[in-house]
Amino acid sequence: MFSPYLPRNNNESVNYFEKLVILGDSVTQYGYTPGGYCAELANFYQRRLIVEPWGLSGYTSRHFLRYFSKLPIDIDHTRIVIIYLGTNDSQIVDGKCLCPVEEYKENIKELARKFPKTSKKIFVSPSITTKVLRYERNQEPYVEATYKAAVEMDSEIGDTTWIDMHSATKYNLVPELLFSDGVHLSAMGYNILFQQIVSKITTLWPQLLPKHLPMQLPYYREIMFT
Template identity: 30%
Template sequence: MVPLSRVMMSNVKTIVWPKLILFGDSITQFSFQANGWGAEIADKLVRKCDVINRGLSGYNSRWAKLILPRLIKQNSTADNNIVAVTVFFGANDSALEDKNPQQHVPLQEYSENLKEITRLLASVGVTADRVIFITPPPLHEPAWEKECILKGSPLNRHNSVAGQYAQACVQAAGQCGADVLDLWTLMQKDGQDYSVYLSDGLHLSQKGNQFVAKHLWELLEPRVADLPFILPYWGDVDAKSPESSLLCEQ
């Protein structure tokens, strides 16, 4: 005799949760730490959307475009429910070639890599209107130079160069039809002290994480505003017949 639980499981449709994928370098990888921008976005979307961290510390856009097909499978049912993808590379690409050749990617190649990432996403059904590019933030050279010296190397990035990559990111987004969050410009707007947004001159401080979360949410909210709350509020569950509330298709 087949157990009732097995019969019930075979008749229940699996809930496929919408997904937001955060794709980037260490600034994305660290975004799930306490008070991180990714964690704040995930909290806003709890029971509406899974927020998936695909941040890879130290990676550049050249490596990103190679591994992206391994992260999102074509014709996968689970991947057909992606509401948005953030693409946050450039902080490593913009490393100076003579000081950090391993991570450096030439400016023109960086731009083409971003476009290729958009094409790869489109090939698995993630259209450009669901892609949000994020530029590298500004670099505070005095603080980052101290970090470099501690590791036995000279300063390997310049803020002006990061700005060139940020501009290339903005242009690539426009050419692809994607949205863009220009951190490099916003964090320096009106000559403000952008160093408060950075913990070590390159990575985000708590205030920087809050800044990114706030401005990213402004771009994300229209894309997720209509997502329903998944599964009923506990007070709406029929206590005498929970199956009627919990096993109905949403």
């Protein structure tokens, strides 16, 4: 099986493992727990794309943008980037949100601009919460800001969409089952997010489904007797 991402000879060094990068907070940091969406995506894309989650617990979009340059992300080989922030931005402390909604919108747009125009971008809005964990949150304005950021970036660079996790969790028959502690998603909640991501890719960029991507490194039957 020929792969365009493989080196053509043993002397040629090529970074052919392309990536799906996720930028997020603790919801992403916990995404490799059993049933987590990062684990599901890694399984979905095994030997097709490397799934590289950067989940930084407690971070707002402001913090993420501030420290982005410290992350060893191979930007040029990122095929898909998912930006899932806003849960901490929307925390209300001393009567105001940690990161104002307009700043949040500009921050996630700036994070998207860090990647090549050829990378597909998916913004994910904050979900609802079913319990107060440390602070109250006012997510609704950040959901609208996520949508607007996606529309503006799609107009600016193209290939940008969004996922409304707020509606996906709010209108579930039993929202409490979607969370492990009222804020962080349970396996059931993560599965909803995973299915939404796959649905977006299937609809907008079917060429990036695993079945259309080359397998990384030769299939074992090609090398068994070599």
